[in-house]
Amino acid sequence: MSLFHNSVYLSLFLSIAAYETGCIIKKRCGIALCNPLLIAIVLVIICLKALDMDYADYEAGSRYLSYLLTPATICLAIPLYEKIMLLKNNLKAIIAGVLSGIVTNMLIVLLCSSLFKLNHQQYVTLLPKSITTAIGISVSQELGGIVTITAVVIILTGILGNMTAEWVCRLFGIDDPISQGVGFGTSSHVIGTARAMEMGEIQGSVSSLSLVLTGILSVLFVLIFSAVY
Amino acid sequence: MIPMKYVNQILIILGIALAGELLRAVIPLPIPGSIYGLAILFFLLFCNLLKPEQIQDAGKLLIDLMPLMFIPAGVGLMKDWQAFAPLLLPASVITVVSTLAVTAVSAGTTRFIRRRRERRTI
Numbered sequence: 324m325s326l327f328h329n330s331v332y333l334s335l336f337l338s339i340a341a342y343e344t345g346c347i348i349k350k351r352c353g354i355a356l357c358n359p360l361l362i363a364i365v366l367v368i369i370c371l372k373a374l375d376m377d378y379a380d381y382e383a384g385s386r387y388l389s390y391l392l393t394p395a396t397i398c399l400a401i402p403l404y405e406k407i408m409l410l411k412n413n414l415k416a417i418i419a420g421v422l423s424g425i426v427t428n429m430l431i432v433l434l435c436s437s438l439f440k441l442n443h444q445q446y447v448t449l450l451p452k453s454i455t456t457a458i459g460i461s462v463s464q465e466l467g468g469i470v471t472i473t474a475v476v477i478i479l480t481g482i483l484g485n486m487t488a489e490w491v492c493r494l495f496g497i498d499d500p501i502s503q504g505v506g507f508g509t510s511s512h513v514i515g516t517a518r519a520m521e522m523g524e525i526q527g528s529v530s531s532l533s534l535v536l537t538g539i540l541s542v543l544f545v546l547i548f549s550a551v552y
Numbered sequence: 553m554i555p556m557k558y559v560n561q562i563l564i565i566l567g568i569a570l571a572g573e574l575l576r577a578v579i580p581l582p583i584p585g586s587i588y589g590l591a592i593l594f595f596l597l598f599c600n601l602l603k604p605e606q607i608q609d610a611g612k613l614l615i616d617l618m619p620l621m622f623i624p625a626g627v628g629l630m631k632d633w634q635a636f637a638p639l640l641l642p643a644s645v646i647t648v649v650s651t652l653a654v655t656a657v658s659a660g661t662t663r664f665i666r667r668r669r670e671r672r673t674i
Contacts, residue, residue: 338623360619364626371630378631385624391614392621394565396586397572398611400593401604416665424658431650439642448639449646453654456622461584471628472636476643478626483651491655497663506659510651533658542587549582 333376334384341366355485358514361478396457399535406532413501417529420502421536424509428453429541429548436552444468446552450545452476455512458538466549477512484511485518504529509537561610564602568592 344366345359371381410417429450436446448468451459456477463473488507497503500523507519508530516534520527572589579588596602629636 338627339620342620342623360622360626363623364629367623367627368630371627378628381627382624385627388621389624391617393572393584393586393589394569395614395618395621396584397565397568397589397593398607398614400590400597401608401611402615403590403594404597405604413666416662416669419665420658420660420662423661424654427657428650428654431653432646435642435646435649439645441639441642445639445642449643452647453650456625457618458584458587460622460625461586462582465582465584469632469635471625471632472639472643474622474625475629475636476647478622480647480651483647484655487652488655491652492659495656495660497659499663499666501666502659502663505662506655509658510654539587539590542583546581546583 331384331387334381335387337367337370337381338363338385338388341370355482355514355518358478358482361482364475364478392457392461396461399455399457399538402531403535406528406535409528410501410532413529417501417505417533418536418540420505421509421533421540424453424505425537425541425544428510429544433548433552443552447549448472449476450548451541452480453510453512453537454541455534455538456481458542462542462545466545478514481511481514484515488515488518489522500525501529505533508533512537558610561607564607565593565610565614568596 341363342359345357345362348362349357349359367381370376371378407414432446432449432452436449441449444467447466448463449472450466450468451462451473454462454477456474459477460470460474463470484507488503488510492498492503492506497506503522504519504526507515507526512534513531516527516530519530568589569585571592572585572587575588576583576585593602593607597604
Protein backbone atom coordinates (compact mmCIF):
# COMPACT_ATOMS: atom_id res chain seq x y z
CA MET A 324 0.00 0.00 0.00
CA SER A 325 2.81 2.42 0.85
CA LEU A 326 4.28 1.86 -2.60
CA PHE A 327 0.96 2.99 -4.03
CA HIS A 328 0.83 6.03 -1.73
CA ASN A 329 4.29 7.09 -2.78
CA SER A 330 3.49 7.25 -6.47
CA VAL A 331 3.28 10.86 -7.65
CA TYR A 332 0.72 9.77 -10.23
CA LEU A 333 -1.80 8.95 -7.52
CA SER A 334 -1.96 12.61 -6.42
CA LEU A 335 -2.05 13.88 -9.97
CA PHE A 336 -4.69 11.36 -11.03
CA LEU A 337 -6.85 12.10 -7.97
CA SER A 338 -6.65 15.87 -8.51
CA ILE A 339 -7.47 15.79 -12.20
CA ALA A 340 -10.19 13.14 -11.85
CA ALA A 341 -11.78 15.19 -9.04
CA TYR A 342 -11.75 18.31 -11.20
CA GLU A 343 -13.27 16.44 -14.13
CA THR A 344 -16.02 15.17 -11.81
CA GLY A 345 -16.57 18.76 -10.64
CA CYS A 346 -16.95 19.91 -14.26
CA ILE A 347 -19.55 17.19 -14.93
CA ILE A 348 -21.53 18.10 -11.80
CA LYS A 349 -21.39 21.81 -12.74
CA LYS A 350 -22.68 21.03 -16.23
CA ARG A 351 -25.55 18.95 -14.82
CA CYS A 352 -26.83 21.41 -12.22
CA GLY A 353 -25.59 24.73 -13.59
CA ILE A 354 -25.52 26.77 -10.37
CA ALA A 355 -22.43 28.73 -9.36
CA LEU A 356 -22.21 27.05 -5.95
CA CYS A 357 -21.29 23.82 -7.77
CA ASN A 358 -17.93 25.33 -8.73
CA PRO A 359 -15.73 22.56 -10.22
CA LEU A 360 -12.68 23.72 -8.27
CA LEU A 361 -14.53 23.73 -4.94
CA ILE A 362 -15.97 20.28 -5.66
CA ALA A 363 -12.51 19.00 -6.64
CA ILE A 364 -10.95 20.25 -3.38
CA VAL A 365 -13.68 18.62 -1.26
CA LEU A 366 -13.47 15.34 -3.23
CA VAL A 367 -9.67 15.15 -2.93
CA ILE A 368 -9.85 15.76 0.84
CA ILE A 369 -12.47 13.00 1.18
CA CYS A 370 -10.33 10.60 -0.90
CA LEU A 371 -7.19 11.34 1.13
CA LYS A 372 -9.08 10.68 4.36
CA ALA A 373 -10.55 7.46 2.92
CA LEU A 374 -7.14 6.25 1.69
CA ASP A 375 -5.58 7.33 5.01
CA MET A 376 -3.06 9.39 3.06
CA ASP A 377 -1.12 12.30 4.61
CA TYR A 378 -1.15 15.74 3.06
CA ALA A 379 2.64 15.42 2.71
CA ASP A 380 2.24 12.30 0.52
CA TYR A 381 -0.35 14.09 -1.60
CA GLU A 382 1.82 17.18 -1.84
CA ALA A 383 4.80 15.15 -3.10
CA GLY A 384 2.87 14.51 -6.32
CA SER A 385 0.59 17.51 -6.56
CA ARG A 386 3.47 19.98 -6.29
CA TYR A 387 4.12 19.33 -9.98
CA LEU A 388 0.80 21.04 -10.69
CA SER A 389 1.83 24.01 -8.54
CA TYR A 390 5.10 24.35 -10.48
CA LEU A 391 3.09 25.34 -13.56
CA LEU A 392 1.54 28.30 -11.76
CA THR A 393 4.27 30.86 -12.45
CA PRO A 394 4.47 30.24 -16.23
CA ALA A 395 0.65 30.15 -16.44
CA THR A 396 0.32 33.45 -14.57
CA ILE A 397 2.85 35.05 -16.91
CA CYS A 398 0.68 33.99 -19.85
CA LEU A 399 -2.16 36.16 -18.50
CA ALA A 400 -0.23 38.90 -20.34
CA ILE A 401 -1.65 37.51 -23.62
CA PRO A 402 -5.37 38.16 -22.88
CA LEU A 403 -4.32 41.40 -21.13
CA TYR A 404 -2.61 42.63 -24.30
CA GLU A 405 -5.45 41.52 -26.58
CA LYS A 406 -8.16 43.12 -24.42
CA ILE A 407 -6.24 46.38 -23.96
CA MET A 408 -6.02 46.73 -27.72
CA LEU A 409 -9.74 45.94 -28.01
CA LEU A 410 -10.87 48.31 -25.25
CA LYS A 411 -8.39 51.16 -25.82
CA ASN A 412 -11.08 53.85 -25.91
CA ASN A 413 -12.53 52.93 -22.54
CA LEU A 414 -9.28 52.11 -20.78
CA LYS A 415 -9.29 55.17 -18.50
CA ALA A 416 -12.78 54.51 -17.17
CA ILE A 417 -11.99 50.81 -16.70
CA ILE A 418 -8.72 51.47 -14.83
CA ALA A 419 -10.44 54.07 -12.60
CA GLY A 420 -13.15 51.51 -11.75
CA VAL A 421 -10.58 48.82 -11.01
CA LEU A 422 -8.52 51.14 -8.76
CA SER A 423 -11.59 52.24 -6.80
CA GLY A 424 -12.52 48.57 -6.33
CA ILE A 425 -9.05 47.61 -5.10
CA VAL A 426 -8.97 50.44 -2.53
CA THR A 427 -12.52 49.60 -1.37
CA ASN A 428 -11.61 45.94 -0.89
CA MET A 429 -8.44 46.63 1.06
CA LEU A 430 -10.05 49.30 3.25
CA ILE A 431 -12.83 46.86 4.16
CA VAL A 432 -10.33 44.09 4.96
CA LEU A 433 -8.31 46.56 7.05
CA LEU A 434 -11.38 47.84 8.91
CA CYS A 435 -12.82 44.37 9.59
CA SER A 436 -9.42 43.02 10.65
CA SER A 437 -9.03 45.68 13.31
CA LEU A 438 -12.67 45.18 14.31
CA PHE A 439 -12.14 41.43 14.77
CA LYS A 440 -8.68 42.05 16.29
CA LEU A 441 -6.94 39.77 13.79
CA ASN A 442 -3.16 39.43 13.88
CA HIS A 443 -0.87 40.52 11.02
CA GLN A 444 -0.64 37.03 9.51
CA GLN A 445 -4.43 36.67 9.43
CA TYR A 446 -4.75 40.16 7.96
CA VAL A 447 -2.32 39.53 5.08
CA THR A 448 -3.98 36.16 4.47
CA LEU A 449 -7.28 37.90 3.73
CA LEU A 450 -5.89 41.02 1.99
CA PRO A 451 -5.58 39.47 -1.52
CA LYS A 452 -9.10 37.98 -1.46
CA SER A 453 -10.45 39.73 -4.57
CA ILE A 454 -7.35 39.05 -6.69
CA THR A 455 -7.37 36.22 -9.19
CA THR A 456 -6.21 32.99 -7.50
CA ALA A 457 -2.89 32.71 -9.34
CA ILE A 458 -1.70 36.16 -8.28
CA GLY A 459 -3.53 36.15 -4.94
CA ILE A 460 -1.85 33.05 -3.55
CA SER A 461 1.61 34.23 -4.64
CA VAL A 462 0.97 37.59 -2.97
CA SER A 463 -0.19 35.86 0.22
CA GLN A 464 2.97 33.74 0.17
CA GLU A 465 5.23 36.79 -0.32
CA LEU A 466 3.56 38.57 2.62
CA GLY A 467 3.81 35.54 4.91
CA GLY A 468 0.09 34.72 4.88
CA ILE A 469 -1.49 31.27 5.11
CA VAL A 470 -1.71 30.39 1.41
CA THR A 471 -4.26 27.59 1.73
CA ILE A 472 -6.77 29.85 3.49
CA THR A 473 -6.18 32.64 0.96
CA ALA A 474 -6.93 30.20 -1.87
CA VAL A 475 -10.22 29.04 -0.37
CA VAL A 476 -11.37 32.59 0.49
CA ILE A 477 -10.55 33.71 -3.07
CA ILE A 478 -12.62 30.87 -4.54
CA LEU A 479 -15.56 31.63 -2.23
CA THR A 480 -15.33 35.34 -3.15
CA GLY A 481 -15.49 34.40 -6.83
CA ILE A 482 -18.54 32.20 -6.31
CA LEU A 483 -20.33 34.89 -4.29
CA GLY A 484 -19.57 37.54 -6.92
CA ASN A 485 -20.70 35.21 -9.68
CA MET A 486 -24.07 34.85 -7.96
CA THR A 487 -24.61 38.44 -6.74
CA ALA A 488 -22.88 40.90 -9.10
CA GLU A 489 -25.77 41.02 -11.55
CA TRP A 490 -28.17 41.79 -8.71
CA VAL A 491 -25.87 44.50 -7.31
CA CYS A 492 -25.66 46.13 -10.76
CA ARG A 493 -29.45 46.12 -11.03
CA LEU A 494 -29.79 47.55 -7.50
CA PHE A 495 -27.59 50.52 -8.42
CA GLY A 496 -29.09 50.91 -11.89
CA ILE A 497 -25.83 50.05 -13.65
CA ASP A 498 -27.00 48.97 -17.06
CA ASP A 499 -24.11 49.69 -19.42
CA PRO A 500 -22.16 46.55 -20.30
CA ILE A 501 -18.70 48.08 -19.75
CA SER A 502 -19.42 49.16 -16.17
CA GLN A 503 -21.04 45.79 -15.45
CA GLY A 504 -17.92 44.00 -16.73
CA VAL A 505 -15.70 46.08 -14.44
CA GLY A 506 -17.91 45.17 -11.47
CA PHE A 507 -17.67 41.44 -12.19
CA GLY A 508 -13.94 41.30 -12.94
CA THR A 509 -12.81 43.53 -10.07
CA SER A 510 -14.90 41.87 -7.36
CA SER A 511 -14.83 38.22 -8.34
CA HIS A 512 -11.99 37.51 -10.83
CA VAL A 513 -12.23 34.47 -13.13
CA ILE A 514 -15.24 32.88 -11.47
CA GLY A 515 -17.25 36.11 -11.79
CA THR A 516 -16.01 36.55 -15.36
CA ALA A 517 -17.61 33.23 -16.30
CA ARG A 518 -21.01 34.76 -15.44
CA ALA A 519 -20.13 38.06 -17.19
CA MET A 520 -19.40 36.09 -20.38
CA GLU A 521 -22.90 34.62 -20.22
CA MET A 522 -24.38 38.13 -19.99
CA GLY A 523 -22.66 39.33 -23.14
CA GLU A 524 -19.47 39.58 -25.13
CA ILE A 525 -18.63 43.12 -23.93
CA GLN A 526 -19.25 42.24 -20.27
CA GLY A 527 -17.01 39.17 -20.69
CA SER A 528 -14.13 41.02 -22.37
CA VAL A 529 -14.19 43.93 -19.91
CA SER A 530 -14.42 41.53 -16.98
CA SER A 531 -11.41 39.51 -18.09
CA LEU A 532 -9.41 42.71 -18.64
CA SER A 533 -10.48 44.01 -15.22
CA LEU A 534 -9.49 40.82 -13.42
CA VAL A 535 -5.92 40.90 -14.75
CA LEU A 536 -5.63 44.64 -14.06
CA THR A 537 -6.95 44.05 -10.53
CA GLY A 538 -4.32 41.37 -10.00
CA ILE A 539 -1.41 43.51 -11.19
CA LEU A 540 -2.43 46.84 -9.63
CA SER A 541 -3.36 45.16 -6.33
CA VAL A 542 0.25 44.13 -5.91
CA LEU A 543 1.21 47.80 -5.58
CA PHE A 544 -1.56 48.58 -3.08
CA VAL A 545 -0.76 45.45 -1.08
CA LEU A 546 2.73 46.90 -0.47
CA ILE A 547 1.15 49.90 1.26
CA PHE A 548 -1.71 48.10 3.03
CA SER A 549 0.46 45.27 4.38
CA ALA A 550 2.63 47.87 6.14
CA VAL A 551 -0.15 49.71 7.98
CA TYR A 552 -1.56 46.90 10.15
CA MET B 553 7.89 22.74 -38.38
CA ILE B 554 4.63 22.17 -36.50
CA PRO B 555 5.99 19.79 -33.84
CA MET B 556 8.61 22.40 -32.92
CA LYS B 557 5.89 24.92 -32.13
CA TYR B 558 5.39 23.97 -28.48
CA VAL B 559 9.10 23.55 -27.77
CA ASN B 560 9.82 27.06 -28.93
CA GLN B 561 6.83 28.62 -27.15
CA ILE B 562 7.59 26.86 -23.88
CA LEU B 563 11.21 27.96 -24.14
CA ILE B 564 10.13 31.61 -24.45
CA ILE B 565 7.68 31.35 -21.53
CA LEU B 566 10.19 29.60 -19.26
CA GLY B 567 12.85 32.15 -20.19
CA ILE B 568 10.50 34.92 -19.07
CA ALA B 569 9.67 32.99 -15.88
CA LEU B 570 13.37 32.75 -15.14
CA ALA B 571 13.86 36.48 -15.73
CA GLY B 572 10.90 37.16 -13.41
CA GLU B 573 12.39 35.04 -10.63
CA LEU B 574 15.72 36.79 -11.12
CA LEU B 575 14.10 40.21 -10.70
CA ARG B 576 12.30 38.98 -7.58
CA ALA B 577 15.61 37.91 -6.09
CA VAL B 578 17.24 41.26 -6.88
CA ILE B 579 14.40 43.67 -5.99
CA PRO B 580 13.70 43.73 -2.23
CA LEU B 581 9.88 43.99 -2.44
CA PRO B 582 7.27 41.32 -1.61
CA ILE B 583 6.24 41.01 -5.27
CA PRO B 584 5.92 37.49 -6.72
CA GLY B 585 8.19 36.57 -9.66
CA SER B 586 5.13 35.79 -11.78
CA ILE B 587 4.11 39.47 -11.69
CA TYR B 588 7.50 40.59 -13.01
CA GLY B 589 7.18 37.89 -15.69
CA LEU B 590 3.68 39.05 -16.61
CA ALA B 591 4.97 42.61 -16.93
CA ILE B 592 7.92 41.50 -19.09
CA LEU B 593 5.68 39.50 -21.45
CA PHE B 594 3.20 42.37 -21.69
CA PHE B 595 6.04 44.77 -22.47
CA LEU B 596 7.38 42.45 -25.20
CA LEU B 597 3.91 42.16 -26.78
CA PHE B 598 3.17 45.86 -26.44
CA CYS B 599 6.46 46.87 -28.11
CA ASN B 600 5.92 44.33 -30.90
CA LEU B 601 9.11 42.52 -29.92
CA LEU B 602 7.01 39.37 -29.66
CA LYS B 603 3.84 38.54 -31.60
CA PRO B 604 0.93 36.83 -29.80
CA GLU B 605 1.19 33.96 -32.33
CA GLN B 606 4.68 33.18 -31.03
CA ILE B 607 3.43 32.07 -27.60
CA GLN B 608 -0.32 31.74 -28.03
CA ASP B 609 -0.70 27.95 -28.21
CA ALA B 610 1.35 27.10 -25.13
CA GLY B 611 -0.06 30.19 -23.38
CA LYS B 612 -3.69 29.26 -23.94
CA LEU B 613 -2.97 25.68 -22.84
CA LEU B 614 -1.41 26.85 -19.57
CA ILE B 615 -4.29 29.26 -18.89
CA ASP B 616 -6.83 26.49 -19.58
CA LEU B 617 -5.03 24.21 -17.12
CA MET B 618 -4.84 26.91 -14.44
CA PRO B 619 -7.79 25.75 -12.25
CA LEU B 620 -5.98 22.42 -11.72
CA MET B 621 -3.03 24.28 -10.23
CA PHE B 622 -5.17 25.65 -7.38
CA ILE B 623 -6.33 22.23 -6.17
CA PRO B 624 -3.18 21.52 -4.07
CA ALA B 625 -3.52 24.91 -2.32
CA GLY B 626 -7.18 24.24 -1.54
CA VAL B 627 -6.56 20.70 -0.31
CA GLY B 628 -3.87 22.12 1.98
CA LEU B 629 -6.72 23.48 4.09
CA MET B 630 -6.92 20.03 5.71
CA LYS B 631 -3.54 20.65 7.36
CA ASP B 632 -4.27 24.33 8.16
CA TRP B 633 -7.74 23.71 9.55
CA GLN B 634 -6.70 24.83 13.05
CA ALA B 635 -5.65 28.19 11.70
CA PHE B 636 -8.82 28.51 9.63
CA ALA B 637 -11.37 27.78 12.37
CA PRO B 638 -10.89 31.10 14.26
CA LEU B 639 -11.01 32.97 10.92
CA LEU B 640 -14.33 31.48 9.86
CA LEU B 641 -16.53 34.33 11.09
CA PRO B 642 -14.26 37.28 10.18
CA ALA B 643 -13.51 35.78 6.75
CA SER B 644 -17.22 35.27 6.03
CA VAL B 645 -18.12 38.83 7.03
CA ILE B 646 -15.23 40.29 5.01
CA THR B 647 -16.06 38.17 1.96
CA VAL B 648 -19.72 39.14 1.86
CA VAL B 649 -19.29 42.86 2.65
CA SER B 650 -16.30 43.46 0.42
CA THR B 651 -17.53 41.45 -2.58
CA LEU B 652 -20.81 43.37 -2.71
CA ALA B 653 -19.14 46.74 -2.03
CA VAL B 654 -16.35 46.23 -4.57
CA THR B 655 -18.85 45.34 -7.31
CA ALA B 656 -20.93 48.45 -6.61
CA VAL B 657 -18.00 50.87 -6.23
CA SER B 658 -15.96 49.69 -9.22
CA ALA B 659 -18.92 49.49 -11.60
CA GLY B 660 -20.25 52.81 -10.28
CA THR B 661 -16.90 54.57 -10.76
CA THR B 662 -16.59 53.37 -14.36
CA ARG B 663 -20.13 54.48 -15.13
CA PHE B 664 -19.52 57.89 -13.52
CA ILE B 665 -16.42 58.53 -15.65
CA ARG B 666 -18.00 57.32 -18.88
CA ARG B 667 -21.07 59.53 -18.33
CA ARG B 668 -18.93 62.57 -17.57
CA ARG B 669 -16.97 62.00 -20.79
CA GLU B 670 -20.15 61.56 -22.84
CA ARG B 671 -21.52 64.81 -21.49
CA ARG B 672 -18.30 66.60 -22.45
CA THR B 673 -18.41 65.34 -26.04
CA ILE B 674 -22.04 66.55 -26.40
